Amino acid sequence: MYLHPLIANVPPAERAALVQSCELRSFRRNEIVLEADTWTDRIYCVASGLLRVVAHGKGSAQASDVTTDFIRQDDFFLSPSFTEDRYQAMQTLVAALPSAVYLVPVAAIRRLCGAYPEVAIGLLSLAMKRMSVIRSQLRRISALSAEDLVGRVLHQLTLLAPAGSGGYDKRITQSVIASYSGLSREVVNKTMRDFELRGLVRRDETGVHVQPDFAATDFGGLLPIDQSLSSIEPHQHDPMLPPEFFDMRPAGRPGEHREE
Known part of the structure; x- marks a missing residue:
C-alpha cells in the first residue's frame, strides 16, 4: 500500500486488509475526481499524477474558481474533521494531470488511528504541512x-x-x-x-x-523551498504492490506556449 509513511509499522495482515478495501481509479486530465457538496466515505490518495483542489466562487463562471492547493503523489485529500465515517466535500477535486488515485475507506483509516497512534500522528503531521503550504501561498498572493x-x-x-x-x-x-x-x-x-x-x-x-x-x-x-514540501519523504514501494505500478506517470506531450 503506497501510504507507507502512515502504515509502515502496521502488521502485514492489517495492511493487506486495508489494500483489499481500497479502490484504484484512473482519471484523465481535467476530469473531476470529487465534486464539491458531494458526500463521500473515502479518502483520496494520489498514486501517480497530480490533483488540484478548487474552491468555487459566486456564480457559475469558471473564471471565479480558485485553485487553493495541489495533491501530489503520496499525498491525500480528506475531510478537515475526522470524527465520522463520511463527510461532505467543501471543494472540488480535479485531476491537473492524468492521475491514478486510491479511494480509501475513512472507516478503515479511523480504525487504524484508534489501534495505532502513530498513524493518527502521521495524519496530523501531513495535515499541518498542508496548512503550512496554503498559508505560505496566501501570504505570497497578498504581498x-x-x-x-x-x-x-x-x-x-x-x-x-x-x-x-x-x-x-x-x-x-x-x-x-x-x-x-x-x-x-x-x-x-x-x-x-x-x-x-x-x-x-x-x-x-x-x-x-x-x-x-x-x-x-x-x-x-x-x-x-517550503520546508513543508521539502521535508516530505520520497516515495517508497511497498512489497504488497508491484513496483512497476508506480511507473505510471505519462510522458509529456509537446504543446504551444500560448494556450488556445
Whole structure:
C-alpha cells in the first residue's frame, strides 16, 4: 500500500486488509475526481499524477474558481474533521494531470488511528504541512508582485509535477497557474513570455524548465523551498504492490506556449 509513511509499522495482515478495501481509479486530465457538496466515505490518495483542489466562487463562471492547493503523489485529500465515517466535500477535486488515485475507506483509516497512534500522528503531521503550504501561498498572493509570485509558483511546480531537470510538466496550463496565483491568465502569459525572453524559463519536449539561479539573478536571493514540501519523504514501494505500478506517470506531450 503506497501510504507507507502512515502504515509502515502496521502488521502485514492489517495492511493487506486495508489494500483489499481500497479502490484504484484512473482519471484523465481535467476530469473531476470529487465534486464539491458531494458526500463521500473515502479518502483520496494520489498514486501517480497530480490533483488540484478548487474552491468555487459566486456564480457559475469558471473564471471565479480558485485553485487553493495541489495533491501530489503520496499525498491525500480528506475531510478537515475526522470524527465520522463520511463527510461532505467543501471543494472540488480535479485531476491537473492524468492521475491514478486510491479511494480509501475513512472507516478503515479511523480504525487504524484508534489501534495505532502513530498513524493518527502521521495524519496530523501531513495535515499541518498542508496548512503550512496554503498559508505560505496566501501570504505570497497578498504581498508579492506578479513577477515574484509567478516565479515562486513555477518553482513550486517543479516539485509538485517534476519533468526533466529543474522542470515541470508542460500540461500544467497557464490557466491553472493563474488560478493558483490569484492572477489573470493574461498577466501570467505576459510574465512567462518575459521570463522566456530573459532566458529564465525555457520549454522543450520534456517540460517547462526554470533556471536554478532564476531567483538569485532577478529577485535578490534564492527562492526558499517550503520546508513543508521539502521535508516530505520520497516515495517508497511497498512489497504488497508491484513496483512497476508506480511507473505510471505519462510522458509529456509537446504543446504551444500560448494556450488556445
